[in-house]
Amino acid sequence: MIKAIPNLKLFLLLIFLSLVIFLADSVHFMDFFKRGAFYLTNPISFGLYSTNQQIKRQFNFIFEARRAARENKALKEQMGDLLSENAGLRKKLAETEALVAQEQYLDPRIYNLIPARPIGLSRNLRIDKGESSNIKIGQVVVFKDNFIGKVIEISAQAANVRLLSDPDSKVAAFSQGLSGKARGVLSGQFGTDFLFDKILHEEQIKAGDLVYSEGTEGYLPRGLILGKVKEVMERENEIFKQAKVEPVFSLRDLDLVFVIGES
Numbered sequence: 001m002i003k004a005i006p007n008l009k010l011f012l013l014l015i016f017l018s019l020v021i022f023l024a025d026s027v028h029f030m031d032f033f034k035r036g037a038f039y040l041t042n043p044i045s046f047g048l049y050s051t052n053q054q055i056k057r058q059f060n061f062i063f064e065a066r067r068a069a070r071e072n073k074a075l076k077e078q079m080g081d082l083l084s085e086n087a088g089l090r091k092k093l094a095e096t097e098a099l100v101a102q103e104q105y106l107d108p109r110i111y112n113l114i115p116a117r118p119i120g121l122s123r124n125l126r127i128d129k130g131e132s133s134n135i136k137i138g139q140v141v142v143f144k145d146n147f148i149g150k151v152i153e154i155s156a157q158a159a160n161v162r163l164l165s166d167p168d169s170k171v172a173a174f175s176q177g178l179s180g181k182a183r184g185v186l187s188g189q190f191g192t193d194f195l196f197d198k199i200l201h202e203e204q205i206k207a208g209d210l211v212y213s214e215g216t217e218g219y220l221p222r223g224l225i226l227g228k229v230k231e232v233m234e235r236e237n238e239i240f241k242q243a244k245v246e247p248v249f250s251l252r253d254l255d256l257v258f259v260i261g262e263s
Contacts, residue, residue, distance in 0.1 A: 099258075106145070112260065112262060113260065114135065114260075115129075116128055116257055117255065123163075123166060124160040124162055124163065126160055126161070127159050128158055129158070130156050139219070140259070140260045141257050142258050142260060143258065145223070148163065150169075150220075164247075165188045165191065165194065167188050169186075169187065171185070172214035173186040175209040175212070179205075179209075182199045182209075184197055184199040186245060193246050194245040195242060195245070196242060196243040197242050200240065205243055206229065207229050207231060207232060228247075228248050229245055230246040231244040
């Protein structure tokens, strides 16, 4: 009971002060103090409000930046897909145009032309088509009306083509020019030139004449261009004369070749 008395006094004192303040405010006696408190606390309130707005803006910026980054990533992925699709369409268009151009030289009603892309060039030409595309050993590879070589090795997805420049390559051939025709055998040599051999001295051949396939091998169509005569070499004591033959184009410039498949 003794301890409760001070608490009761404090309670009554607070009630009394509350009544005094209420009465003072009712007669506008507290306006001066209220204005003073307003002027003192207003800068603090404004500062807190400004800080709150800045924090909101920073969080909004972070959220927007993250969203923009996600959208940018999505756009880049879409752009990559579109570029890939565009490249694929261009590739198919180029193959279609090349096939249409190729069919002007070899009749598609007679020859089954399989397009292939060169993927390597050393002693042999490597192409991106193999057994899965029905490529077989011994098949001829052409570009327009030019003979490129013969398939000698295959895997499921690729094949190696022996070129005319290979020393193991030998093709029955004939040259044709304004002065006449000459027959012989075109052999490969290490380097870019070929050797046109076994030409009779009485047969006419000059530099600039085109050399064509004779077609006697069975696998090779007649009349495919093998190269162009670069130099004629005649020796009086020899039974035959020879000629150096050069390619009419560079294999490195080819984006597409054609394999003559089974009909």
